Amino acid sequence: MERLPGFRDFYPEPLPHQDVWSADARQHIFDQWRTTARRYGFREYDGPPLEPLELFTTKSGEEIVGQLFDFEDKGKRHIALRPEMTPTLARMVAAHERNYKKPIKWFAIPQLFRYEKQQKGRLREHFQFNADLIGETDPAADAELIALLIDTLRGFGLTAEDFVIRLSSRNAWQDFFKHGGGDRAHEYEFFQIIDKLERTPPEEAEKRLSAMGFTLAGVTAFIQSGQPSAELECILQNLAARGLKDFVKIDYQVIRGLAYYTGVVFEAFDRKGEFRAIAGGGRYNNLVKLISGGKVDLPALGFGMGDVVLLELLKARGLLPKFDAPTDVYVLIEDEALRAISLKLVHDLRGAGYAVEYSLTPAKPEKQFKRAQELKATHTARLENDAYVRIRNSKSRDEIVTGLEGAANHLG
Amino acid sequence: MERLPGFRDFYPEPLPHQDVWSADARQHIFDQWRTTARRYGFREYDGPPLEPLELFTTKSGEEIVGQLFDFEDKGKRHIALRPEMTPTLARMVAAHERNYKKPIKWFAIPQLFRYEKQQKGRLREHFQFNADLIGETDPAADAELIALLIDTLRGFGLTAEDFVIRLSSRNAWQDFFKHGGGDRAHEYEFFQIIDKLERTPPEEAEKRLSAMGFTLAGVTAFIQSGQPSAELECILQNLAARGLKDFVKIDYQVIRGLAYYTGVVFEAFDRKGEFRAIAGGGRYNNLVKLISGGKVDLPALGFGMGDVVLLELLKARGLLPKFDAPTDVYVLIEDEALRAISLKLVHDLRGAGYAVEYSLTPAKPEKQFKRAQELKATHTARLENDAYVRIRNSKSRDEIVTGLEGAANHLG
Numbered sequence: 001m002e003r004l005p006g007f008r009d010f011y012p013e014p015l016p017h018q019d020v021w022s023a024d025a026r027q028h029i030f031d032q033w034r035t036t037a038r039r040y041g042f043r044e045y046d047g048p049p050l051e052p053l054e055l056f057t058t059k060s061g062e063e064i065v066g067q068l069f070d071f072e073d074k075g076k077r078h079i080a081l082r083p084e085m086t087p088t089l090a091r092m093v094a095a096h097e098r099n100y101k102k103p104i105k106w107f108a109i110p111q112l113f114r115y116e117k118q119q120k121g122r123l124r125e126h127f128q129f130n131a132d133l134i135g136e137t138d139p140a141a142d143a144e145l146i147a148l149l150i151d152t153l154r155g156f157g158l159t160a161e162d163f164v165i166r167l168s169s170r171n172a173w174q175d176f177f178k179h180g181g182g183d184r185a186h187e188y189e190f191f192q193i194i195d196k197l198e199r200t201p202p203e204e205a206e207k208r209l210s211a212m213g214f215t216l217a218g219v220t221a222f223i224q225s226g227q228p229s230a231e232l233e234c235i236l237q238n239l240a241a242r243g244l245k246d247f248v249k250i251d252y253q254v255i256r257g258l259a260y261y262t263g264v265v266f267e268a269f270d271r272k273g274e275f276r277a278i279a280g281g282g283r284y285n286n287l288v289k290l291i292s293g294g295k296v297d298l299p300a301l302g303f304g305m306g307d308v309v310l311l312e313l314l315k316a317r318g319l320l321p322k323f324d325a326p327t328d329v330y331v332l333i334e335d336e337a338l339r340a341i342s343l344k345l346v347h348d349l350r351g352a353g354y355a356v357e358y359s360l361t362p363a364k365p366e367k368q369f370k371r372a373q374e375l376k377a378t379h380t381a382r383l384e385n386d387a388y389v390r391i392r393n394s395k396s397r398d399e400i401v402t403g404l405e406g407a408a409n410h411l412g
Numbered sequence: 413m414e415r416l417p418g419f420r421d422f423y424p425e426p427l428p429h430q431d432v433w434s435a436d437a438r439q440h441i442f443d444q445w446r447t448t449a450r451r452y453g454f455r456e457y458d459g460p461p462l463e464p465l466e467l468f469t470t471k472s473g474e475e476i477v478g479q480l481f482d483f484e485d486k487g488k489r490h491i492a493l494r495p496e497m498t499p500t501l502a503r504m505v506a507a508h509e510r511n512y513k514k515p516i517k518w519f520a521i522p523q524l525f526r527y528e529k530q531q532k533g534r535l536r537e538h539f540q541f542n543a544d545l546i547g548e549t550d551p552a553a554d555a556e557l558i559a560l561l562i563d564t565l566r567g568f569g570l571t572a573e574d575f576v577i578r579l580s581s582r583n584a585w586q587d588f589f590k591h592g593g594g595d596r597a598h599e600y601e602f603f604q605i606i607d608k609l610e611r612t613p614p615e616e617a618e619k620r621l622s623a624m625g626f627t628l629a630g631v632t633a634f635i636q637s638g639q640p641s642a643e644l645e646c647i648l649q650n651l652a653a654r655g656l657k658d659f660v661k662i663d664y665q666v667i668r669g670l671a672y673y674t675g676v677v678f679e680a681f682d683r684k685g686e687f688r689a690i691a692g693g694g695r696y697n698n699l700v701k702l703i704s705g706g707k708v709d710l711p712a713l714g715f716g717m718g719d720v721v722l723l724e725l726l727k728a729r730g731l732l733p734k735f736d737a738p739t740d741v742y743v744l745i746e747d748e749a750l751r752a753i754s755l756k757l758v759h760d761l762r763g764a765g766y767a768v769e770y771s772l773t774p775a776k777p778e779k780q781f782k783r784a785q786e787l788k789a790t791h792t793a794r795l796e797n798d799a800y801v802r803i804r805n806s807k808s809r810d811e812i813v814t815g816l817e818g819a820a821n822h823l824g
Contacts, residue, residue: 001464001466001467001470001503001703001704001705002464003459003460003463003464003503004460004462004463004464004489004491005487007460007462008460009457009458009459009460009504009507010456010457010458010459011457011504011508012455012456012457012512012518014511016507016508016510016511016512017507017508017511020508023455023456023457023458024455024456026458027456038738038767039762039765039766039767039768040762040767040768041737041739041767041768041769041787043424043435043436043737044422044424044435044436044439045421045422045423045424045435046421046422046435046438047415047421047422048415048416048419048420048421048537049461049523049537050416050419050481050493050525051415051416052413052414052415052416054413055413058413069462069485071483071484072483073481073483073527074527075417077416079416081462091413091415092421092423095421095428095429096423096428096429096432098428099426099428099429100424100428101783101786103772106424111461113462115485115486125460125461136772136773138772138773140772140773141772144772147759151759151762151763237752238755241751241752241753241755241756242755242756242758242759243756243759244759291413292413293413325453325455326450327453339653340649340653341653343650343653343654344653344654344655346654347559347563347654347655347656350451350452350563351563353451354451355450355451355452355453356451356452356453357453360515360548360550360552360553360556361548361550361552371513374513375453
């Protein structure tokens with residue numbers, strides 16, 4: 001029986017097949033995400049993987065339904081597997097924001113689902129690190145969040161030569177649009193043209209822009225100027241104070257497709273341009289109000305970083321550690337008369353915090369020793385008799401004989 | 413907008429409302445599960461939360477569909493949210509077992525889903541620690557797995573006075589059934605009667621048993637004998653060798669409802685009998701063969717431990733720690749001229765591994781200090797000028813003035 005197309009099985013390493021994913025690498029990524037978020041004072045939350053469909057259509061319009069795993073449950077509710085975390089976050093914050101000091105700094109590592117047309121290697125689920133900062137309009141909040149994004153990637157060993165944050169702002173584009181005489185009603189349509197500019201033939205872009213009273217040359221000149229707005233200048237200076245100047249550049253090409261962004265937007269890319277965006281985010285000052293039906297009005301911003309592109313990048317840059325089952329001690333049972341006491345030793349060592357393995361059933365000493373080597377056990381332990389144990393450091397080959405009780409003290 | 417009934421929102425503590433769950437307690441539980449599993453040499457895996465419906469009906473029959481979140485996707489596939497992990501594990505092991513040494517010792521922490529009739533407080537999802545041992549028939553494997561279950565619960569601070577493993581075996585019941593002249597074709601029906609015995613009126617139980625040629629008195633006598641079979645005696649001795657004798661007792665009342673168990677079965681209960689089972693498991697030697705369509709035949713056993721009953725028990729026994737956001741340093745910015753250098757300090761301390769907070773925007777010194785206290789920051793740090801910083805231990809009130817570069821060395 002096969003798993004569903006677009007879904008992943010995660011196996012312990014070494015991987016048995018190229019078609020499966022590493023559970024160890026996944027955990028390594030999750031650990032690093034959590035570690036950096038906590039250093040920045042972000043706290044973890046989570047919501048249900050299933051939500052009422054309405055939560056997503058309220059935010060993104062009916063067109064999103066075509067890309068969702070949505071269905072009617074046995075209670076006739078129209079529900080969907082979450083395609084993104086932000087609507088759930090907005091719902092949760094709106095429900096209980098009064099109990100939390102502002103700014104609220106929260107993160108989550110949800111699994112997200114999209115029913116995209118199946119293409120080779122195209123996934124229908126991924127995990128995403130979501131970090132959001134709620135209740136602060138000052139650009140200092142944007143800088144804090146972008147610094148978290150940068151340090152998260154640095155935590156994996158990536159440097160300013162590996163990736164860059166392309167920083168932009170819808171406010172800057174709004175000004176450009178307004179000063180150019182654009183009609184407010186077509187503003188979002190204009191943003192959509194900018195968003196797709198890199199992938200649109202110049203004649204077509206020219207045609208669409210001129211229909212709104214703009215020229216491709218004018219738009220291109222604005223992008224190439226790279227002149228930071230006052231708001232973006234604040235963020236750049238803040239990041240420079242932290243020593244993170246080299247990780248960020250103004251790039252008005254970035255505008256983000258989603259309708260709900262209201263200010264600063266940004267994306268993280270590998271410098272060589274080999275991969276899709278590593279992460280993306282921005283301000284969404286109106287979303288909490290929208291989701292709460294007007295009851296709660298809080299400015300907010302956040303980013304999402306998926307596990308798939310990140311993993312590809314880390315692999316390509318040789319930054320994934322080798323994952324072994326960390327076995328601290330392999331207990332050799334060469335005399336079955338000593339099995340019961342050996343089990344006690346196994347149990348004591350585990351109780352002291354060590355990862356311990358042994359042969360469940362009688363086996364030849366050579367076979368046990370070979371297994372210890374395969375597991376790269378840092379120590380072996382073998383009972384001399386019912387009171388003493390011989391502990392051997394596999395690397396230094398140092399041996400020591402000690403009483404059973406104190407065995408745990410002779411490791412490490 | 414509300415979340416779906418039977419689903420949970422997880423918030424950072426202190427909890428804003430009695431109707432929501434603690435993300436911190438959840439993480440505490442997950443961490444403890446992982447820690448103990450790794451000490452026992454178990455390695456993590458995961459599969460998709462969605463699987464073909466057939467995977468679950470193959471194992472459990474069509475009747476399970478009534479309790480599932482199942483639906484037809486846009487590709488007309490009949491799929492379901494996983495109600496348990498074992499079929500996925502069996503599928504994954506069958507696909508790639510040749511690449512792993514036996515016994516395979518794996519664990520997972522999946523979220524599982526059941527569409528049960530909605531009752532007050534009844535959940536439709538939970539998280540479950542699954543540990544399985546595959547490829548070994550010897551009762552030593554059963555003992556190893558049960559020891560893991562015991563030590564997992566002990567890791568939370570629970571003792572032999574808090575919980576007990578009720579150990580039983582379908583083999584023992586099979587012998588009883590066969591020696592009593594039972595008809596093989598009705599064996600599973602007989603097991604079902606035993607499984608429900610505690611909740612069945614005696615007259616009804618008597619009637620059903622006598623239809624199969626047994627008496628309630630005979631069955632009760634067998635249960636009350638508590639005489640361990642040879643297989644169970646092995647397990648008891650193995651656990652006794654580890655010093656875990658007090659955590660387990662023979663209880664033939666336990667037989668587990670599911671059809672696929674083939675040998676030893678067990679459940680963990682709180683001694684006071686206040687809660688539902690904390691965990692349950694057993695041998696399922698035929699399942700891998702069944703799921704793989706006969707291609708792979710491996711003996712196996714495993715258990716599942718849900719997060720909900722465990723959390724209730726830990727709360728009731730006062731074994732949940734108090735969860736705070738662990739803030740190591742709060743950086744006070746009392747002179748805005750020093751903000752840029754303060755940001756550098758914030759960044760350096762975070763880079764050194766500390767959780768650091770500060771006020772994103774200008775704020776009165778008293779307000780900043782109050783926030784540091786609310787966050788229970790273990791240290792505060794305040795720049796004296798652009799080269800020196802004053803670090804204060806919040807508890808001892810010791811202060812030290814040090815150069816900016818070495819600040820991280822004066823913490824901890």
